[in-house]
Amino acid sequence: xxxxxxxxxxxxxxERGGVTVAALDHVTLDIAQGEFLALMGPSGSGKSTxxxxxxxxxxxTGGSCQxxxxxxxxxxESELADWRNQNVGFVFQSFNLIPVLSAYENVELxxxxxxxxxxxxxxxxxxxxxxxGLSDRxxxxxxxxxxxxxQRVAIARAIVTDPALIVAxxxxxxxxSHSADEVLQILQTLSSKxxxxxxxxxxxxxxxxxxxxxxxxxxxxxxxx
Amino acid sequence: MNIATFILxxxxxxxxxxxxxxxxxxxxxxxxxxxxxxLRELTQPPSDGDSSLRVCVRNKVSLAxxxxxxxxxxxxxxPGVVVCSPFVWFGGKFKEDEQMIFGTIACDPEKLPQLLxxxxxxxxxxxxxxxxxxxxxxxxDALESEKFKAMGLKxxxxxxxxxxxxxxxxxxxxxxxxxGTIDDRNIFFHHKYLDESLKDWGLTGMWWLRIDKAESxxxxxxxxxxxxxxxxxxxxAESERAFQMSFVSMLSGLKEVIAGISIAVLxxxxxxxxSTMSMAIRERFRELAILKAIGYQRRELFAFILxxxxxxxxxxxxxxxxxxxxxxxxxxxxxxxxxxxxSFEVTPHMLGTAALIACILGIASxxxxxxxxxxxxxxxxxKTLD
Numbered sequence: 001x002x003x004x005x006x007x008x009x010x011x012x013x014x015e016r017g018g019v020t021v022a023a024l025d026h027v028t029l030d031i032a033q034g035e036f037l038a039l040m041g042p043s044g045s046g047k048s049t050x051x052x053x054x055x056x057x058x059x060x061t062g063g064s065c066q067x068x069x070x071x072x073x074x075x076x077e078s079e080l081a082d083w084r085n086q087n088v089g090f091v092f093q094s095f096n097l098i099p100v101l102s103a104y105e106n107v108e109l110x111x112x113x114x115x116x117x118x119x120x121x122x123x124x125x126x127x128x129x130x131x132x133g134l135s136d137r138x139x140x141x142x143x144x145x146x147x148x149x150x151q152r153v154a155i156a157r158a159i160v161t162d163p164a165l166i167v168a169x170x171x172x173x174x175x176x177s178h179s180a181d182e183v184l185q186i187l188q189t190l191s192s193k194x195x196x197x198x199x200x201x202x203x204x205x206x207x208x209x210x211x212x213x214x215x216x217x218x219x220x221x222x223x224x225x
Numbered sequence: 226m227n228i229a230t231f232i233l234x235x236x237x238x239x240x241x242x243x244x245x246x247x248x249x250x251x252x253x254x255x256x257x258x259x260x261x262x263x264l265r266e267l268t269q270p271p272s273d274g275d276s277s278l279r280v281c282v283r284n285k286v287s288l289a290x291x292x293x294x295x296x297x298x299x300x301x302x303x304p305g306v307v308v309c310s311p312f313v314w315f316g317g318k319f320k321e322d323e324q325m326i327f328g329t330i331a332c333d334p335e336k337l338p339q340l341l342x343x344x345x346x347x348x349x350x351x352x353x354x355x356x357x358x359x360x361x362x363x364x365x366d367a368l369e370s371e372k373f374k375a376m377g378l379k380x381x382x383x384x385x386x387x388x389x390x391x392x393x394x395x396x397x398x399x400x401x402x403x404x405g406t407i408d409d410r411n412i413f414f415h416h417k418y419l420d421e422s423l424k425d426w427g428l429t430g431m432w433w434l435r436i437d438k439a440e441s442x443x444x445x446x447x448x449x450x451x452x453x454x455x456x457x458x459x460x461x462a463e464s465e466r467a468f469q470m471s472f473v474s475m476l477s478g479l480k481e482v483i484a485g486i487s488i489a490v491l492x493x494x495x496x497x498x499x500s501t502m503s504m505a506i507r508e509r510f511r512e513l514a515i516l517k518a519i520g521y522q523r524r525e526l527f528a529f530i531l532x533x534x535x536x537x538x539x540x541x542x543x544x545x546x547x548x549x550x551x552x553x554x555x556x557x558x559x560x561x562x563x564x565x566x567x568s569f570e571v572t573p574h575m576l577g578t579a580a581l582i583a584c585i586l587g588i589a590s591x592x593x594x595x596x597x598x599x600x601x602x603x604x605x606x607x608k609t610l611d
């Protein structure tokens with residue numbers, strides 16, 4: 001099966017105060033469509049760096065990263081922004097919702113870039129909110145929602161453009177176990193055969209990693225299966 | 226929701242800061258417009274349509290130097306001169322060490338209505354003024370002023386006025402009042418009365434003329450100056466407008482002070498707006514990073530910030546400059562300034578200047594934060610704040 005993400009010989013070297021740190025050391029990896037991949041490893045192992053490069057918000061020092069038919073590492077800043085808008089959904093540890101916008105408006109944000117009619121946007125936002133079970137909270141501000149609900153809004157924002165790839169950086173790090181389970185179940189559903197999204201999740205939590213279809217360990221920038 | 230709604234919601238997220246920022250911009254713009262009006266009033270004194278037909282003839286050496294009354298006959302002979310009257314700035318005051326805002330002017334009472342044709346006066350009062358040379362005509366605004374009211378002065382009453390320039394004190398009877406001139410605050414009295422009180426003085430401060438048509442201004446002025454060239458009392462003849470402007474040149478120091486204050490106001494406005502935008506952007510850095518991550522381009526983030534800053538400044542300018550316009554248009558500024566300013570007009574040019582300054586400052590003050598946001602790395606921004 002053709003992988004949706006093909007990483008070849010990827011390296012990332014940071015220069016901090018005259019000291020060179022290899023965050024990623026010649027990583028090669030394939031991720032299949034519909035896979036729910038959990039990336040684990042100690043702090044500083046390079047898992048978030050790998051996630052950022054796959055998502056197109058960071059650039060490698062060497063190697064290549066191909067997502068679908070696009071070599072992400074060769075795109076310009078402007079092309080990357082467009083590509084991210086249409087192909088990647090982000091879920092962060094601290095939700096990162098815009099506090100002055102309602103749940104509905106937060107989910108609508110990525111769609112404002114897509115030249116869609118108001119009716120079409122409304123339909124897509126409502127579908128996304130329904131998928132995460134928050135239709136009844138559409139007009140609540142983030143501060144009126146629980147942490148678990150906020151993260152579900154963030155997931156709705158991530159999927160509203162129907163991206164092939166969803167990247168989640170410690171999505172359950174700020175949640176209690178019940179809310180964490182709800183969020184992980186949603187991510188698991190998204191990667192199911194019925195929906196077919198590819199989910200890549202960085203986590204420290206082995207229980208969270210258990211929801212994935214595959215778990216990879218990174219240590220000192222290298223993969224350890 | 227659309228992009229405009231998004232920008233508006235962001236701008237209004239901290240309502241107290243928004244209010245204070247808009248108010249500070251409004252106050253700055255109000256002050257700026259006020260300074261522009263003051264500067265205009267000081268440097269471009271108001272004039273009526275007839276001022277282009279009036280000529281001031283003064284001693285060429287100095288405004289303080291006097292002219293002999295015998296010059297009058299020569300001046301009246303110059304083709305184009307319709308009326309000629311002596312004109313003496315008496316510098317009157319009611320008490321020693323008092324500054325009086327009313328002009329006290331000695332002139333030829335018979336020529337006054339011809340010189341100031343817009344002057345409206347009751348015929349009976351004017352007849353009384355002509356008949357008795359110890360009388361005066363008081364402008365309506367002076368007669369209605371707090372000063373005159375406090376002294377209980379009305380038509381028919383007498384008052385004593387001492388000169389701040391000449392060694393004499395006159396007792397004047399109010400024959401009547403006038404209105405309709407550009408400045409209805411002056412007190413006109415008989416030049417002959419002043420002449421007598423100064424022991425047949427035989428002099429005048431300057432000559433005040435009316436000419437037949439505007440085109441005569443140049444030839445009349447040239448002829449009058451030529452008539453007294455190489456005499457002991459050479460004169461300078463100029464239009465009333467030019468004469469007023471010669472006073473303005475004495476205010477150059479004040480103009481610089483006002484210009485300095487205006488620049489300080491602009492700098493303050495710039496710093497306030499820049500500080501507000503920097504704070505607003507700093508507290509939103511993570512959100513902006515997220516926007517960038519989900520596909521917003523650099524130019525879009527740059528435009529969001531510029532639009533917000535521009536909107537804030539434009540709103541402040543509308544309130545400040547618009548408020549100044551409303552206040553100075555509908556309030557009685559002559560009364561409010563104790564008669565110091567006859568008119569206090571906010572011109573469209575001033576409003577345009579204020580709007581332009583607000584726009585430029587709004588954009589300039591947000592350039593630095595907008596650039597830093599457009600250049601930021603999403604990863605670095607998230608690392609810093611996570």
